[in-house]
Amino acid sequence: MNTGDRTRGPSGRFAQIFTDDGLRGRVRRHIAIYAIATFLVLFSAACGSGSSGTASLSESQAAKALSDQDIHIPDEWSFGQMDEGRVFVGAPSYTGRYDSPAGSNRSKVPAAELLTRNLASANPSFPSLWRPGCDDLTLYGLRRGYLGFACSQGMELFISTRTADGIPSTPNAPDSKTLLLTHDGSSAHLFVIVQGH
Secondary structure: OOOOOOOOOHHHHHHHHHHOOOHHHHHHHHHHHHHHHHHHHHHHHHHHOOOOEEEEEOHHHHHHHHHHOOOOOOOOOEEEEEEEEEOOOOOOEEEEEEEOOOOOOOOOOOOHHHHHHHHHHHOOOOOOOEOOOOOOHHHHHOOOOHHHOOOOOOOEEEEEEEOOOOOEOOOOOOOOEEEEEEEOOOOEEEEEEEOOO
């Protein structure tokens, strides 16, 4: 038994690749470095293919994303802003705002009843809209100030949430889709919240 040779065994053979100065050692060293580099490139490409973070979407990108979620915005609403929350794996989340059309005299928006009826008509897979209060916990998924969301005294709120399968849900559940209409008599906004997973 040779106790002076510590390069034997699995870790010893690997160490020998980097300490052998002969031609065979240099070839082994280059092969090992190439194999490690190839692994790192392939690993980073696989992990980097799903970038994470938040990105703003254009109007056409938002329309496509919502169409893919079976959410339809009635024509009278104009695009405000849509953010996509990207993740490495799984479905992204979306949070967006659409602004109301002005009334015929440009000083008032259409009545809340008309806007909710058109919204329900365009999205028959959603449960009936219901009226929460500003302090209702279901609004937790949309922070005040984010995308211009506000809730003030006298504001009317209408909300409907479903899962991907059309089952009524709560706004913060994974894969839930929420339509939230705010109306204060002089302006109205439609917020769309799609939870990813």
